[in-house]
Amino acid sequence: MSTQLLRLATAGSVDDGKSTLIGRLLHDSKAVFTDQLAAVARTSAERGADQPDLALLTDGLRAEREQGITIDVAYRYFATPKRKFIIADTPGHVQHTRNMVTGASTADLALVLVDARNGVLEQSKRHASIASLLGIPHLVVCVNKMDLVGFSEERFAEIREDFRRFAMKLDIHDLSFVPISALHGDNIVHRSTEMPWYEGTSLLHQLEEVHTASDRNLIDARLPVQYVIRDADFRGYAGTMAGGTLRPGDEVAVLPSGFTSTVRSVRGPGNVALDEAFAPQAVTVQLDDDIDISRGDLICRPGNRPHVASDVDAMVCWLTEQSELTPGSRYAVQHTTRSTRATVGQLDYRLDIDSLHRDKTAEGLALNEIGRIRMRTQHPLLFDPYRRNRDTGSFILVDEATDNTVAAGMITGPAVTGSDVVWHSPAVTREQRATTGMTVWLTGLSGSGKSAVAAELERRLVASGRPAYVLDGDNLRHGLNAGLGFTAADRAENVRRAGEVARLFADAGVVAVVSLISPYREDRDRVRAAHDADGLPFVEIFVDTPVETCAERDPKGMYAKARAGEITGFTGIDDPYEAPRTPDLVLRPEDGDAATQAAILLEYLER
Numbered sequence: 001m002s003t004q005l006l007r008l009a010t011a012g013s014v015d016d017g018k019s020t021l022i023g024r025l026l027h028d029s030k031a032v033f034t035d036q037l038a039a040v041a042r043t044s045a046e047r048g049a050d051q052p053d054l055a056l057l058t059d060g061l062r063a064e065r066e067q068g069i070t071i072d073v074a075y076r077y078f079a080t081p082k083r084k085f086i087i088a089d090t091p092g093h094v095q096h097t098r099n100m101v102t103g104a105s106t107a108d109l110a111l112v113l114v115d116a117r118n119g120v121l122e123q124s125k126r127h128a129s130i131a132s133l134l135g136i137p138h139l140v141v142c143v144n145k146m147d148l149v150g151f152s153e154e155r156f157a158e159i160r161e162d163f164r165r166f167a168m169k170l171d172i173h174d175l176s177f178v179p180i181s182a183l184h185g186d187n188i189v190h191r192s193t194e195m196p197w198y199e200g201t202s203l204l205h206q207l208e209e210v211h212t213a214s215d216r217n218l219i220d221a222r223l224p225v226q227y228v229i230r231d232a233d234f235r236g237y238a239g240t241m242a243g244g245t246l247r248p249g250d251e252v253a254v255l256p257s258g259f260t261s262t263v264r265s266v267r268g269p270g271n272v273a274l275d276e277a278f279a280p281q282a283v284t285v286q287l288d289d290d291i292d293i294s295r296g297d298l299i300c301r302p303g304n305r306p307h308v309a310s311d312v313d314a315m316v317c318w319l320t321e322q323s324e325l326t327p328g329s330r331y332a333v334q335h336t337t338r339s340t341r342a343t344v345g346q347l348d349y350r351l352d353i354d355s356l357h358r359d360k361t362a363e364g365l366a367l368n369e370i371g372r373i374r375m376r377t378q379h380p381l382l383f384d385p386y387r388r389n390r391d392t393g394s395f396i397l398v399d400e401a402t403d404n405t406v407a408a409g410m411i412t413g414p415a416v417t418g419s420d421v422v423w424h425s426p427a428v429t430r431e432q433r434a435t436t437g438m439t440v441w442l443t444g445l446s447g448s449g450k451s452a453v454a455a456e457l458e459r460r461l462v463a464s465g466r467p468a469y470v471l472d473g474d475n476l477r478h479g480l481n482a483g484l485g486f487t488a489a490d491r492a493e494n495v496r497r498a499g500e501v502a503r504l505f506a507d508a509g510v511v512a513v514v515s516l517i518s519p520y521r522e523d524r525d526r527v528r529a530a531h532d533a534d535g536l537p538f539v540e541i542f543v544d545t546p547v548e549t550c551a552e553r554d555p556k557g558m559y560a561k562a563r564a565g566e567i568t569g570f571t572g573i574d575d576p577y578e579a580p581r582t583p584d585l586v587l588r589p590e591d592g593d594a595a596t597q598a599a600i601l602l603e604y605l606e607r
């Protein structure tokens, strides 16, 4: 059954013990064929080793090549009675970001290896950053070679803390740590007797138990049509479900035409009628009406459509050394079942994957480099942001002259600015205004204290003669943002509008104090980018109150309702909150009451 399959991505150099680890997993889970084992034992003995060198198992298998691009990813399969596993194993040196991006793009879980003697090095951080960028939902850090640090609990704890501190800057939802010795098999398949202090389970046990069903997007029904089956009395649309569910009787819309119809039947492989189809099933859907649908169209629900746009923003990883990505270049783009052409409009920045620094002066992207671009496609793409859906949010760029895949891309959203409207320069310059404005953006969970701090800051600023104005999420939702709900798209729009208004206030010389959950990092980053582009100061303040505390305060009783299942999609309960990676200031309950926090914030602003 497909639910039992776990796609694993590993990365690391041989020195970290990765090959040994994989060999150990294969060996100890009895997935190794006896003849391969015998060969390993023979070679090891020939080399004078006193025990079989399990790394030989993996290295010997590293011959596979993905079709199309010559990437260095080896896929290996093994199974236990509980689950099947596919391991995409990529070399981890700095030059091989592209391998990891390609090999890990569909992974459920990333394994990152840390050598207990060396601690958390740049390479492990890089792997974690890429895993986070690719939206891999689970990350397991294996602290290896514990035998070489005397199985020290303190050393393990130290590495775990180091790693956690770095991971806070990333978008990682599920992070766990296992102390192992791949060489000796400690905590790989069986609990180690050498580390009685370790209370967790073995690595294999974690891999068998990790819960992946809820990682799937079951909300947004998406069926990109791969081909149309037509004969005398049957017309069906075949494709692989890329999200949500479809059932007979469901009302659907077909994009880009926008025609609506009803699902008559859903069939799976072998033409079996299904009650329900969900990702990643391959299905054929029949509709009640005869509408014109072709390859590249997308079937969704009328009330829940993907974005339809030709101008998109995307993160891309450059995969070839033959050329560089340069603004103005044209490529073929393959997105779900759609192929069209695209022109790269601009490179917003190049991301340094080690420091997470954004280099806005970069002029191109070379092999293994990652950056954010804006591109315009010849035909509109039907997409969701990658964060929301890894299938409808990703694409590849192909060089039409060579047919080489040159980039893997993750769409962050529709491009923010339009094109045909003329910009009028203001008659009054910023310098001519009496005061200088800025935006103070407070983000945090519901009940974290954003509104209280915002109100207090506003009071203090105005009392000291500086124009300030609070833009509170709740209040804006009564007017400007009335009609917006809490879907990812609505929240993005909510944040965008509040950001635009704040920018205008700041431009007018006012301190705009925004208090909005604004749970998604990308949305907040866009607001910052819009301010940066205008040369307006923007500070992001993370009101970091733990969800337990917010739920205890629960001034509106929302957490109680969310926990009782009366409301769904509530931030912190069953909708994600992506903490800022590099907030300008963090306010915590330990700082004191809201007035004290506002004083801390004011002091920061004055500095």
Ligand SMILES: Nc1ncnc2c1ncn2[C@@H]1O[C@H](COP(=O)(O)OS(=O)(=O)O)[C@@H](OP(=O)(O)O)[C@H]1O
Pocket (backbone or CB within 6 Å): 445, 446, 447, 451, 473, 474, 477, 486, 490, 491, 492, 494, 495, 515, 516, 517, 518, 519, 556, 558, 567, 568, 569, 570, 571, 575
């Ligand atoms: N599903 C769901 N998730 C989160 N919040 C919800 C939801 N439904 C209603 N509310 C109430 O709406 C307030 C948050 O609105 P925001 O505009 O700040 O949210 S967002 O930035 O668009 O995510 C927030 O109020 P605050 O407590 O003032 O933050 C909530 O009480």
Ligand SMILES: Nc1ncnc2c1ncn2[C@@H]1O[C@H](COP(=O)(O)OP(=O)(O)O)[C@@H](O)[C@H]1O
Pocket (backbone or CB within 6 Å): 444, 445, 446, 447, 448, 449, 450, 451, 452, 453, 515, 553, 555, 588, 589, 592, 593, 594, 597
């Ligand atoms: N620093 C703090 N310490 C204790 N309680 C606080 C603090 N800040 C806010 N509160 C209280 O927590 C509750 C939620 O605060 P609020 O500002 O409405 O949160 P938000 O706007 O983030 O949803 C309110 O009852 C508020 O008085």
